[in-house]
Amino acid sequence: MHFAFDDATNEIVARVQTFMDEHVYPAEASAHEQMRAAIAEDRWDPPAVLAELRAKAKEQGLWNFFLPGGGPAGLTNLQYAPIAEITGRSIQLAPAAFNCAAPDTGNMEVLHMFGTDEQKQQWLEPLLAGDIRSAFAMTEPQVASSDATNIETRIERDGDHYVLNGRKWWITGAMNPNCKVFIVMGKTDPEASRHRQQSMILVERGTPGFEILRGMQVFGYEDRDHGGHAELRFTNVRVPVSNLVGGEGEGFAIAQARLGPGRIHHCMRSIGIAERAIEMMCRRATERVAFGRPIADQGVVRDWIAESRVRLEQLRLLVLKTAWLMDTVGNRGAHTEIQAIKIATPQTVEWILDKAIQTHGAGGISQDFPLAEWWAGMRTLRFADGPDEVHKNSLAKAEIAKHRRD
Amino acid sequence: MHFAFDDATNEIVARVQTFMDEHVYPAEASAHEQMRAAIAEDRWDPPAVLAELRAKAKEQGLWNFFLPGGGPAGLTNLQYAPIAEITGRSIQLAPAAFNCAAPDTGNMEVLHMFGTDEQKQQWLEPLLAGDIRSAFAMTEPQVASSDATNIETRIERDGDHYVLNGRKWWITGAMNPNCKVFIVMGKTDPEASRHRQQSMILVERGTPGFEILRGMQVFGYEDRDHGGHAELRFTNVRVPVSNLVGGEGEGFAIAQARLGPGRIHHCMRSIGIAERAIEMMCRRATERVAFGRPIADQGVVRDWIAESRVRLEQLRLLVLKTAWLMDTVGNRGAHTEIQAIKIATPQTVEWILDKAIQTHGAGGISQDFPLAEWWAGMRTLRFADGPDEVHKNSLAKAEIAKHRRD
Amino acid sequence: MHFAFDDATNEIVARVQTFMDEHVYPAEASAHEQMRAAIAEDRWDPPAVLAELRAKAKEQGLWNFFLPGGGPAGLTNLQYAPIAEITGRSIQLAPAAFNCAAPDTGNMEVLHMFGTDEQKQQWLEPLLAGDIRSAFAMTEPQVASSDATNIETRIERDGDHYVLNGRKWWITGAMNPNCKVFIVMGKTDPEASRHRQQSMILVERGTPGFEILRGMQVFGYEDRDHGGHAELRFTNVRVPVSNLVGGEGEGFAIAQARLGPGRIHHCMRSIGIAERAIEMMCRRATERVAFGRPIADQGVVRDWIAESRVRLEQLRLLVLKTAWLMDTVGNRGAHTEIQAIKIATPQTVEWILDKAIQTHGAGGISQDFPLAEWWAGMRTLRFADGPDEVHKNSLAKAEIAKHRRD
Amino acid sequence: MHFAFDDATNEIVARVQTFMDEHVYPAEASAHEQMRAAIAEDRWDPPAVLAELRAKAKEQGLWNFFLPGGGPAGLTNLQYAPIAEITGRSIQLAPAAFNCAAPDTGNMEVLHMFGTDEQKQQWLEPLLAGDIRSAFAMTEPQVASSDATNIETRIERDGDHYVLNGRKWWITGAMNPNCKVFIVMGKTDPEASRHRQQSMILVERGTPGFEILRGMQVFGYEDRDHGGHAELRFTNVRVPVSNLVGGEGEGFAIAQARLGPGRIHHCMRSIGIAERAIEMMCRRATERVAFGRPIADQGVVRDWIAESRVRLEQLRLLVLKTAWLMDTVGNRGAHTEIQAIKIATPQTVEWILDKAIQTHGAGGISQDFPLAEWWAGMRTLRFADGPDEVHKNSLAKAEIAKHRRD
The missing domain is CATH 2.40.110.10 (Butyryl-CoA Dehydrogenase, subunit A, domain 2)
Known part of the structure; x- marks a missing residue:
């Protein structure tokens, strides 16, 4: 057991981070502006700046990481996981910038695994190329x-x-x-x-x-x-x-095959969102003054920050272990863990976002910060692929069966 | 000590309920429709159906309940409270239908208490009349x-x-x-x-x-x-x-005077929202079938419903007691309780709405039900008039002082 | 609706409080000492000081408050409730001091309502007299x-x-x-x-x-x-x-009749425990210094205190309303509320005790303060008369039935 | 990054597990019996059966695992961690059976690292030998x-x-x-x-x-x-x-050096306690019948079990990562994580034990099951080495500093 990423992962993570710093974060403001205009014009296409980002990322070979063997290094789930986390930090832009956005990723996997040659040519190729x-x-x-x-x-x-x-x-x-x-x-x-x-x-x-x-x-x-x-x-x-x-008759089986990696991606991106929320919460806390001192001096705010860190570290490790299990024993062997991260992720990340919002005051729920929008996205995970209660019930049944006395 | 409303209150509550049943609830669908059109046309005026409701309510004398002496019976805070609760059940329409919507109510109180005759004539009269x-x-x-x-x-x-x-x-x-x-x-x-x-x-x-x-x-x-x-x-x-x-130099004092009744109104309306959410949750639970039986048979759903009821009963009593204190010992004497309901209400009602949403599945977060919109409104109460943390801090200081040994 | 106790209640409450101040609180230390000796000698009788308190209380007519018509003023449940709260503040001594301790109270009620004359003479009389x-x-x-x-x-x-x-x-x-x-x-x-x-x-x-x-x-x-x-x-x-x-064949009915008042008593005494815990928490917070300032200055401690107050005020009102319902519509009419207070009380009071313990550091879990012992007693309420989950389930079924569409 | 233990660890874990199955679990009943007798006789020495277990374990070389280089294989923190977890499952006996009980372990480390030859001979030798x-x-x-x-x-x-x-x-x-x-x-x-x-x-x-x-x-x-x-x-x-x-003047530094491994041991043993509690909860749930069916069929009980599993998996990974960090970058490099597990462990394990207790009904809080005693032990961790609030405050300060803009 050890807890460091391998060199190949570190190297590609570094390249992605550089791309984020140089291109993605600086594009966020104009993307936001373009989306405001799109609403006014009732348009539904992504912001124009995304196309530019996609072109640049593709050019640099930072593209299609998600696809086993399709990315620059033929990434495993565990290798892809930290990349997904980083893209989650700019969830409106980054996953699509690297052609790693849901639902395209899952769809490409389906076509890759189950498609005919003709289907691959007609749909997988342009999807991989980012044309559609x-x-x-x-x-x-x-x-x-x-x-x-x-x-x-x-x-x-x-x-x-x-x-x-x-x-x-x-x-x-x-x-x-x-x-x-x-x-x-x-x-x-x-x-x-x-x-x-x-x-x-x-x-x-x-x-x-x-x-x-x-x-x-x-x-x-x-x-x-x-x-x-x-x-x-x-x-x-x-x-x-x-x-x-x-x-x-293979629809159910295909849906199941599509599910596992999608969960990992969603969860790791959610962790990226939470990391950025913690960062925003900490900065706001040092810069916002109330009653004569920064709110970072308030015990309750510190409690939120500490709890956020403690909970998020635990969650990330579980998601990474799940990725590792999928790589080593497959989706079926990782079944319990895939359920567990589906249950754990929205609980933890919602909580962190709520506290980040509260730290931002009324601005936190408005269009001036992305926190409320992230929160709403996270809230959907509690019923995506069935409500958490169904998954908990199933996980509990398995746990009970494990301990049944003969 | 007793816990029943007086006859005058019961009588007026019955009339308001009748009006709700006959006019307000049936108008909700068209209001929703009209607001969708308003968005498309980028208009910011209330739904046309509201004007009709206001005309009818005014005609029936169900109007301006909030204003001490201004309503049909010169209501106390405690008498107004159950009416506010009922209007909260249709929060987009009912408070305005009876000319009891924030911020008009608080503004009318301010003009009533602090305005000059000229100000009253120019602004209070048309506000009371519902013209502006x-x-x-x-x-x-x-x-x-x-x-x-x-x-x-x-x-x-x-x-x-x-x-x-x-x-x-x-x-x-x-x-x-x-x-x-x-x-x-x-x-x-x-x-x-x-x-x-x-x-x-x-x-x-x-x-x-x-x-x-x-x-x-x-x-x-x-x-x-x-x-x-x-x-x-x-x-x-x-x-x-x-x-x-x-x-x-009287701005701060006026703001304080405006605050107390506003809190009671907000909190009672929030309780009305929560009551309707519980009703929706119960109905959905009996009508939605999963894995062969209504979800009302699931222990976790029942736990949510029971907790909702238990928490809401407690909250309502505290809000009512606060109203009674304001009536008997004034805003200042009710200071701690006014803080307490500001803290307690969003906690409880948010929780109930979250469970009602979860019971509705993905529909719960969408425009097909009002639950998500209510939730968002409730979330704002955690910083309205200052974040809850400030109020908790102040309440705790008072509590600590109470027990200090000489 | 109003929220003040009547004069008769206030008068008797004042007398009980005086007795507590003059006799019960001062006896706590020796009671604690005597119980330590009792453990060492493996004895199971109450502390000797209790007998003295009982004699004094009986002499002053502060005796058997719980019994409708049996106390000094023939108290209702609502009138008895604040007395029960006060006795909860010294739970090891005060209820028994006034001959109001469970399970005697319930047993006396049973004998009073269902006993034969012979049974009353043989057992109810000496119980009322405090002899057995x-x-x-x-x-x-x-x-x-x-x-x-x-x-x-x-x-x-x-x-x-x-x-x-x-x-x-x-x-x-x-x-x-x-x-x-x-x-x-x-x-x-x-x-x-x-x-x-x-x-x-x-x-x-x-x-x-x-x-x-x-x-x-x-x-x-x-x-x-x-x-x-x-x-x-x-x-x-x-x-x-x-x-x-x-x-x-009447055993079940008798048990049910015995249950309602017992719940009210338990819950009100628990509120008294919680009040005393808040008092202890506040005092400790002002007197304990860490890192150069009293822990009362720490935001997290203040948050605990504020939450304690906000939660307890709500709980008390629900318990009092339940007492009032029992007095006005009977046990059956108060069924939902009796369930609700059974569910709500341990949740709230456990939480408050936990925070009071934490404020006291390691001493808080030891024999040097009564907090841990109170906590343990409170924890038992979550299965006394059946686990809370059973009561929640039943309460939810009733709530669901209330909203069922025809 | 990978999540499997190495072969050496697996091999020794298997031997420890065998010893637990053959010797420790079967001895629990007599240990319990002997401790009851000890209380009656006011004795404070461990149960006699422990001496037998210690003799057997020492004979098999299952001894002093905790000491780097001192155990059978010269274990790292990460290798020792799963052994500590297993011993936690029988916390009253197993740690001492393998001469791995606190505070001896920390004391032996102190003497090993800082003791003079004379001190080692006089005290470390007999401690390592298990004589004192x-x-x-x-x-x-x-x-x-x-x-x-x-x-x-x-x-x-x-x-x-x-x-x-x-x-x-x-x-x-x-x-x-x-x-x-x-x-x-x-x-x-x-x-x-x-x-x-x-x-x-x-x-x-x-x-x-x-x-x-x-x-x-x-x-x-x-x-x-x-x-x-x-x-x-x-x-x-x-x-x-x-x-x-x-x-x-070296006291503080020695105390700090002693702290890190102690935390890991405590936390891993706590995880073992939680695992056994989950096992007990599952078994009880299948064997206890209420209202005609096993309580394992109740949704709320399943929710507890699922949450327990989801939370515990996350916690274990964080503790293991902390062990790995201590092995690779030292106590100082693992400072944040050591704080984090101190905060996270009692929260999670207390919660699991509470649910296990509730599943056992009134028996759960009594001497008939070890759950209540385990819970009490776990509650102490929230102030052991300073209250959690102090650690959260410190962790938050470090987190805030990390994100401060220059």
Whole structure:
């Protein structure tokens, strides 16, 4: 057991950090400005400055880190983890700058692992190149998304085509006009066994019958820089049978395979957010004066800062261990830990963000600081991929089984 | 000691409830719709349906309850409290429907208690009549608002006028074009003793040099139905000396007098919000099925509901007792309790709203339910009138002094 | 609604407070000393000083307040509540000093309401006179005590006698040699409907077959001043049929009737404990110096004190309202509130005691201060009469039912 | 970075586990029995069964693991950590069984690093051999122990002797008659700079003027199996100058050196306690039936179990990382992490124990399960070596300094 990153990781982390310092942080102000304009004009594409960042990052080979073998060094989950953390520090820009933003990353992995050559050529190549963006359409209104068997969207074979009917919501990125392809989960065989009913299929933007109904709000935020979170309707949407990803009935298995790395990425980025929040909290505390002295002198503020550090150190180690387990024993072997980080991350990071907000006073909840927006994003993790309560219940059952006396 | 409301209160509460059932709740959907349109058209006036509600309520004499002697029965704080709670259940509409919305209520009280006859005629009359709205401009960017001596806005005498220079933010209602008058706090004499430096003065909308710079966001919400929360700039704004409210140097005392009833109102409305959230949580729990049974059968959901009830009952009693103290021993005698409800209310109600949101899944954070917006509003109470930490510190000092051995 | 006690209450409260100041607090040190000696000699009777206090209190008519109509003024629950709070401040001595200690109070109520004349003469009279003590034997090892139908102790009719067989534990007061009578709950008819299986019967100390097996410990404490908490065994214990309290099958109903007032008493005494802990915490904070200044200057300590006050004020009001409900609509009408105070009280008071302990440093957990012992006593309330989780579950079910749409 | 123990660690851990299964767990019942007898006889020596365990462990070479180079394999902190965890599972027996119990371990380290050859021969040899026990006397009543400059005990040179005067408390192990030597901290030069005033000196049990006044209680526990926690008085106690450990003025530095490993050991043993509590909680939950089904089916109990696992995994990793840092960059380099685990461990483990207790019902707080006693021990960690608040304050200051803008 040891707790230092290997040299290859340190070297690439250093390069990413340099890129952040030279390009990403300085671009934040204009990105913010551009997004304000986008709202006024009701546009849903990312800020123009992002395209410049992407060009620079790609040029420097700081690109597609997430993909095993696809990044500069063929990174493991554990090697990628600290990079994800750093990109989390500028969550509106950095993940996309390095072409490492959800949901594209998971979608590229799916196409990489399960796509046909033709699918790879048509969609994976431009995604890897950063020419287009993509979305992943699984969650549905009206049904508890924690239970995949609830899915109501139908994918029915009709000759050389599949016909889709159904409704999805919270489809991140879909409002971005450059989001060209959707991986859609639906039921091809409602009579099959629980986990063989679902399939995944590619739907191109603009296919007749495919409608984007509206953007969902997250505590008032529309997340336009991420392409929003759309509600979609599929009405007799016809796609060629060659659009199926994997075979019929493999939808559930593909979704599971997609899940593990996504969790790690989300959690590590969240830790990056928390680190930046601690930094902001500390700076604010030294610079803000109340009743004649900086609020950094107040015991309660110090208590928040200490607790933040103590909790975050523990969380990071658990996420890193989970990455290591996924690298060494695979997603299945890391099942409990993947659940654990899904439960632990929003608890810890929400708490830290709340205290950082409080330290900033009324400004903390406004558009003048990113803290409230980060908080809202973090709050969503408590039901993303099913509410935490479902995961806790499952984790507890496994724990209880472990100790059962014969 | 007894815990039932008197007959007069019960009678008026019943009438308010009837009005809610017949008019307010049924209007919520169209108000929501109208506010969506307002956003699209970048308008800041309240929903059209509100004007209809106000007309009906006024006609029925359900109007201006808050003003001691001004309501139908000349209500005490304790009698008004349950009405405030009920209006909190439809916070976007009901307080304004009965002309009992902040900040108008506090402003009317200030004019009632401290205004000249001329000021009353010009501003209090139309406010009481519901013809115009008003704002209260105290909080400033850059300085800790918990310490009134920090105020930087200047009010300087120049012949028959006062000249205002300064900046304010979080001025609720200011974006509403019908908000015709602002009570502005500034310093007339920075050399006076700590609590005699400030004065309050009336500024009419449209006075030259008065600018509304932008609306502040609360998380991602703009609160257009409340007229937003504006940042204002005063540049050599000249107003006649007759606009001064009370005398020079009385600003701090007026602000204090305004504070107590405002707290009670806020807290009781917050309890109404929490009651409605519990109701929504219970209904959702019985109607939402996961893994084959309603989530109301889940122990964790029941735990949330029980805790919500237990915490809310305690909080309501403390707020009611505070109202009673204000009625019997005055604001000063109720000082500790006024601080206590300021601290306790957001803690309890935030927690309840968080659980109600979680029970609603992803819908809970979206525009499809009001829960997330209520939560965001509640979060602001933790720094409104100074961060809770300042109030806790002060309350603790008083408690410690009480027990000091001679 | 109003929040002041009536004059009769205030007058009697003043007398009790005077007695506390003149007699009870000054006796605490010797009581502590005597209990240390009792441990060394393995004795289980209360400290000698208690007998003196009881004599004085009885002489002054400060006696048996708890019994409706039995106290000096025929007190209601609401009138008794503040007296219970004051006695909680010296929990090892004061309740017993005024002959208001559990479980005697509940037992006297049972005998008063359900006892025969003969039973009253034999047991209620000496209990009211303070000549003997009593115990209430319901809880059993091996079964979840929250479910009365689980009771395994048998009470079988055999001619003119009942024969008891079974085991009980946590029988408070039983180790005190002056505890002369036990009210024992057992099943007379296991075939009857759920709540008609149980009966209550009187068993005199020393009846053949009745054994006291051991004292149970509460976090290392034996609570000898309360007569400990015993494990008992009944082996063919024969008592005359005239010892039955009420009729066969009425045990459950009697237990329920006994429960409500007991809860109020427990909760109010707990509030008294918390008040004294806050007082101790404040004094310690002003008198203890660390790093050059009293710890009362530390923000975190102030936060504890403020939170303690804010939480306790809310709790007290809920307990008082519950007392008022019991007086006005009866135990059944106050059912939800009785559950609520059972849930809320240990949460709040435990928290306050924990902070008071922490303020006292290592001394806080030792025999040099009563705080740790009080904490341990409070911790037991989270399963007394069934674990809080059972009560929360039940309260939530009622709340959910209230909001169910037709 | 990787998260598996090395082979040497795994091998020794396996041997320790085997020893636990074969010898320690089976001895727990008789140890418990023997301690009950010890209390009745007012004896303070460890249970007889411990001597047998020690003999067996020593024979198998499972002995003195803690001492770098002294154990079977010359263990690092990181290698020792999992062994400490396992011994924590039977905290009353296992640490001492392997001669790895506090305070002997820290004392042996002190003598190893700072003792003279003579001191080593006289005291270190028999301690390593397990023939005697020892104590460490630093904490004093009346002064905040978090500030070493507060120490009031005097060590004054008088010819060939030092003369000690002062009072200590919470001196663990001191009541055990086989505790033959005390390392005592006192001031040799109150005029020296803050951290050069203190020295450490050896005092043999029975030296004239050395008195053991009483055992301190932890909640109601006396911890006789650990030799209790004594209050001591030194009245003109004369010891030869050769008893000084290190030089005059080195007391503070020695105390600091002793601290780091002690923290790791305490924390890892606490994790072992928590693991066993989770195991007990899970078993109880499957075996206890309430309202017709095992309580393991209750959502709230599952929530406790899941939270316990999630929190404990995070804590363990932080403690292990701290051990690794101490091995690689030393105590000073691991300063923040050593503070962090001191803060995090009792929070997490207390919480888990509380839930395990609640799952056990009233039995959980009694002598029938070790949970309450473990909880009490854990509660002491929140002020051991100074209250957590002092450590949080210090950690926050360092964090704030890290982010200060130049």
